[in-house]
Amino acid sequence: MTSVGTPLERQDARAKVTGTATYAYEHRVEGVLYAWPVTSTVAKGRVVDIDMDSAMATPGVVAVLHADNAARLETNIDLGPVQQASVPELFVLQSKKIAYRGQIVAAVIASSAEAAREGAEKLVVHCEEQAHDVVFRARDPRAYVPSVLGDLGPGNVNRGDADAALEAAEVVVDVAYSTPAQLPHPMEPHSTLASWTEGRLTLYSSEQGPSNTSQAFAALLAMDADDVEVVCDYVGGGFGAKAAPRPPAVLAVLAAKLVGRPVKVAWNRRLMTAHATYRSPTAQRIRLGADGQGKLSAIVHEAQHMTSALSDYVDQTASSARMMYAAEHARTTATAVRLDVPSAGWMRGPGETPGMFGLECAMDELAHRLDLDPIELRIRNEPEVDPSDGKPFSSRNLVACLQTGAEQFGWVSRDRRPGTRRHGRWLVGTGVAASRYPVFTVPSRASATAETDGTFTVAIGAVDIGTGSRTVLAQIAADALEVPVARVRLDLGRASYSAAAFAGASLGTASWGWAVDKAGRVLRDRLRDGAPLGTTVDVDTTEEVSAMRDVSRNAYGAQFAEVKVDAVTGQIRVERMLGVFAAGRIINPRTARSQLIGGMIMGIGGTLMEAADIDETFGDFVQSDLAGYHFPTHADIGDIDVVMLPETDDELSPVGGKGIGEIGVVGAAAAVANAVHHATGRRFRDLPLRLEDLRNASPASMSLHQSLR
Amino acid sequence: MKTDHTSEVTLRINGTEEKVLVDHRVTLLDLLRDRLGLTGTKKGCDHGQCGACTVLLNGRRANSCLKLAVAAEGATVVTIEGVADLTEGDGLHPLQEAFVANDAMQCGYCTPGQICSALGALAEADAGWPSHVTPDVTAGVKSASELGAEEIRERMSGNLCRCGAYHGIVAAITQVASGSNR
Numbered sequence: 001m002t003s004v005g006t007p008l009e010r011q012d013a014r015a016k017v018t019g020t021a022t023y024a025y026e027h028r029v030e031g032v033l034y035a036w037p038v039t040s041t042v043a044k045g046r047v048v049d050i051d052m053d054s055a056m057a058t059p060g061v062v063a064v065l066h067a068d069n070a071a072r073l074e075t076n077i078d079l080g081p082v083q084q085a086s087v088p089e090l091f092v093l094q095s096k097k098i099a100y101r102g103q104i105v106a107a108v109i110a111s112s113a114e115a116a117r118e119g120a121e122k123l124v125v126h127c128e129e130q131a132h133d134v135v136f137r138a139r140d141p142r143a144y145v146p147s148v149l150g151d152l153g154p155g156n157v158n159r160g161d162a163d164a165a166l167e168a169a170e171v172v173v174d175v176a177y178s179t180p181a182q183l184p185h186p187m188e189p190h191s192t193l194a195s196w197t198e199g200r201l202t203l204y205s206s207e208q209g210p211s212n213t214s215q216a217f218a219a220l221l222a223m224d225a226d227d228v229e230v231v232c233d234y235v236g237g238g239f240g241a242k243a244a245p246r247p248p249a250v251l252a253v254l255a256a257k258l259v260g261r262p263v264k265v266a267w268n269r270r271l272m273t274a275h276a277t278y279r280s281p282t283a284q285r286i287r288l289g290a291d292g293q294g295k296l297s298a299i300v301h302e303a304q305h306m307t308s309a310l311s312d313y314v315d316q317t318a319s320s321a322r323m324m325y326a327a328e329h330a331r332t333t334a335t336a337v338r339l340d341v342p343s344a345g346w347m348r349g350p351g352e353t354p355g356m357f358g359l360e361c362a363m364d365e366l367a368h369r370l371d372l373d374p375i376e377l378r379i380r381n382e383p384e385v386d387p388s389d390g391k392p393f394s395s396r397n398l399v400a401c402l403q404t405g406a407e408q409f410g411w412v413s414r415d416r417r418p419g420t421r422r423h424g425r426w427l428v429g430t431g432v433a434a435s436r437y438p439v440f441t442v443p444s445r446a447s448a449t450a451e452t453d454g455t456f457t458v459a460i461g462a463v464d465i466g467t468g469s470r471t472v473l474a475q476i477a478a479d480a481l482e483v484p485v486a487r488v489r490l491d492l493g494r495a496s497y498s499a500a501a502f503a504g505a506s507l508g509t510a511s512w513g514w515a516v517d518k519a520g521r522v523l524r525d526r527l528r529d530g531a532p533l534g535t536t537v538d539v540d541t542t543e544e545v546s547a548m549r550d551v552s553r554n555a556y557g558a559q560f561a562e563v564k565v566d567a568v569t570g571q572i573r574v575e576r577m578l579g580v581f582a583a584g585r586i587i588n589p590r591t592a593r594s595q596l597i598g599g600m601i602m603g604i605g606g607t608l609m610e611a612a613d614i615d616e617t618f619g620d621f622v623q624s625d626l627a628g629y630h631f632p633t634h635a636d637i638g639d640i641d642v643v644m645l646p647e648t649d650d651e652l653s654p655v656g657g658k659g660i661g662e663i664g665v666v667g668a669a670a671a672v673a674n675a676v677h678h679a680t681g682r683r684f685r686d687l688p689l690r691l692e693d694l695r696n697a698s699p700a701s702m703s704l705h706q707s708l709r
Numbered sequence: 710m711k712t713d714h715t716s717e718v719t720l721r722i723n724g725t726e727e728k729v730l731v732d733h734r735v736t737l738l739d740l741l742r743d744r745l746g747l748t749g750t751k752k753g754c755d756h757g758q759c760g761a762c763t764v765l766l767n768g769r770r771a772n773s774c775l776k777l778a779v780a781a782e783g784a785t786v787v788t789i790e791g792v793a794d795l796t797e798g799d800g801l802h803p804l805q806e807a808f809v810a811n812d813a814m815q816c817g818y819c820t821p822g823q824i825c826s827a828l829g830a831l832a833e834a835d836a837g838w839p840s841h842v843t844p845d846v847t848a849g850v851k852s853a854s855e856l857g858a859e860e861i862r863e864r865m866s867g868n869l870c871r872c873g874a875y876h877g878i879v880a881a882i883t884q885v886a887s888g889s890n891r
């Protein structure tokens with residue numbers, strides 16, 4: 001009786017297609033009020049005065065929340081290394097200082113959302129404005145090397161003597177790439193309903209980590225985490241934006257505290273652009289040194305980011321470059337420039353996504369220089385052990401991914417010459433890139449109960465943000481209990497169920513699954529030993545997780561893209577895409593497939609359209625709604641297929657999976673950009689690949705373009 | 710009671726007549742979600758840019774965030790909560806079943822809008838309406854059953870899905886478009 005590995009129907013699919021799945025804002029409590037924020041119109045300065053008369057006179061308005069009447073939050077809080085970077089943004093209305101345009105400076109609370117919004121429009125906030133500095137430029141001399149990055153590694157890592165090796169190399173590729181700021185924009189905007197009852201706080205909130213959010217608010221409010229319930233029954237996507245609590249949740253809590261009634265807030269896209277984190281833009285330089293056969297001797301990857309006045313968060317953009325390929329010498333450096341901008345943070349595949357765009361394009365450039373097949377180049381540089389630290393790989397099937405993909409995609413017969421294939425007005429090309437995402441495992445707790453009716457209830461403070469965790473955890477529980485999945489009820493989405501990992505860094509299934517598996521097994525054994533129905537067991541995986549051996553754990557993949565580029569307009573279409581992934585055991589091939597394809601689609605968006613540009617005059621992002629910030633819709637997406645290579649890895653959590661939430665995004669941009677080179681014969685190194693750039697490029701092969709001009 | 714700021718409107722929502730006093734600023738979307746408890750219709754942008762709020766308004770798909778409730782007097786509205794009742798029997802609508810079967814969702818937040826929009830799109834095709842990719846725009850199409858993936862993608866492009874469930878959504882709609890069980 002094994003449920004794991006079968007394509008079980010998504011457990012909440014029926015709730016989702018009937019509209020009965022309840023998201024944060026949709027919970028109902030008696031006497032609820034609505035809050036709408038007022039945000040700063042200057043990028044730097046301070047609030048000097050607020051004129052509230054006409055706002056307060058608006059029918060329905062109950063109160064104005066501002067820095068002078070907002071409850072004081074604890075300032076000296078420690079949420080652990082991963083969540084700590086999000087803390088400064090949580091101090092909503094704790095000072096009058098303005099650190100970026102769009103910062104919350106007040107809020108109006110009213111009996112309806114419409115009244116709150118009208119009141120907010122009537123609120124007059126006087127600010128003192130200071131000169132701001134918001135322009136991100138490559139090679140900024142002020143760039144500093146952060147001591148710690150998003151992956152908790154250092155900013156600068158050096159092995160051997162990369163400069164000398166480059167000097168001695170037969171072939172050197174030295175190229176600059178850039179990626180823009182990108183916005184996660186989950187379809188469900190951030191929303192929170194905050195309700196205080198007898199000193200306890202309940203947050204119905206759209207979060208990727210009910211447990212983390214509970215702990216964060218407990219710390220901010222100097223409360224016991226048991227007194228902060230966080231309910232996330234359904235979450236309409238996260239992509240990093242909800243991986244830590246954000247300002248809207250804090251605003252709801254402060255507003256509810258001020259008026260002594262439950263308060264709802266729901267962000268719109270403009271507010272999300274300012275407060276929901278974004279992927280930092282990067283300016284990268286990559287140098288590869290190799291011999292005539294393509295054997296790498298040196299890799300240098302430098303990536304500049306931007307930080308804000310509030311946050312020091314910096315992506316691990318260059319980290320992949322020191323472990324992907326067997327080069328004796330390597331240096332990876334992440335730097336940051338501090339600007340008066342909103343705070344960057346996590347977005348799906350943080351660091352790996354922009355970094356592997358650069359690295360995998362550079363590898364393609366090297367292959368082209370050597371007139372070598374890009375897959376063959378990667379195979380020649382396949383390491384035996386992790387080159388960054390000499391640790392053995394738990395498993396590494398990159399070569400198998402490349403080879404399987406080559407076969408299925410029809411790569412084998414590929415003509416390497418760029419800019420030579422044409423169908424009518426379309427230039428056609430194919431590209432390949434490698435994917436990699438590290439495996440993380442975090443201790444979690446879970447409980448399992450043998451109900452008197454013969455069913456089992458397994459509860460965990462996990463969350464399903466669309467990944468399918470509700471389904472896969474039920475499968476894992478069923479196998480551990482040795483019962484059909486129909487007899488298991490899997491409860492998640494509440495902090496009170498257990499302290500558990502968050503849904504981020506692709507670690508959910510492995511981390512939660514371990515606790516669920518353990519709870520199921522322990523309960524099963526207890527029942528065998530004669531424990532009565534009604535028995536509940538509570539487990540914790542802290543010991544097991546800390547006993548994991550010190551090896552290099554990563555998921556790998558290979559992405560293939562076929563593009564066509566309109567020789568007249570420069571329009572790019574991704575005609576088909578294939579992703580082959582080796583990510584350990586796949587718990588549910590049906591939900592896994594959806595998630596991997598979804599990642600690849602986000603990757604296409606990041607390659608061809610997604611970009612948020614800072615307005616130099618105002619200091620915030622120009623693209624502040626979904627008409628300005630484009631991500632793929634139906635018509636942008638052609639054929640996409642995914643192959644999940646069977647992979648057994650004994651160095652993982654007993655769940656056996658490596659995590660698949662992010663690897664689909666990583667490498668997608670490079671595959672598409674390399675295909676565009678193959679189609680046009682021109683390199684485009686700055687994302688997104690916009691048609692105006694391609695059009696203006698007018699390569700020799702675009703003869704139709706020439707003749708029509 | 711009618712005031713300067715409120716009016717009474719009567720709508721038929723999922724087969725039930727609703728007489729409600731609405732603030733003139735309230736959109737049809739907020740009327741459904743905040744006043745009537747019909748939260749199956751989602752708000753993704755409130756600006757007509759995402760399609761999450763799509764309902765069938767007098768039989769045609771519409772972004773309910775762009776419609777003031779007061780301007781919907783007399784309208785017939787079908788929301789996701791009423792979609793299953795569009796077909797006979799107790800079960801789900803075949804399109805809902807097809808969404809389930811094709812795993813045409815991840816987080817589910819765009820799903821109600823995708824389903825309502827697809828119902829509207831299929832009806833448009835059955836009425837012969839062309840799209841931007843229809844080869845002969847004046848001839849239109851004969852019926853929804855001849856819609857291929859490209860037509861469906863084009864016609865569904867007003868509905869964003871950030872999870873990227875497009876593959877399954879198009880498969881689900883194709884299945885229903887080509888079937889006789891609509």
Ligand code: FES
Nearest residue numbers: 754755757760774
């Ligand atoms: S909410 Fe209406 S189109 Fe987005």
Ligand code: FES
Nearest residue numbers: 815817819870872
């Ligand atoms: S399923 Fe999440 S936005 Fe479509």
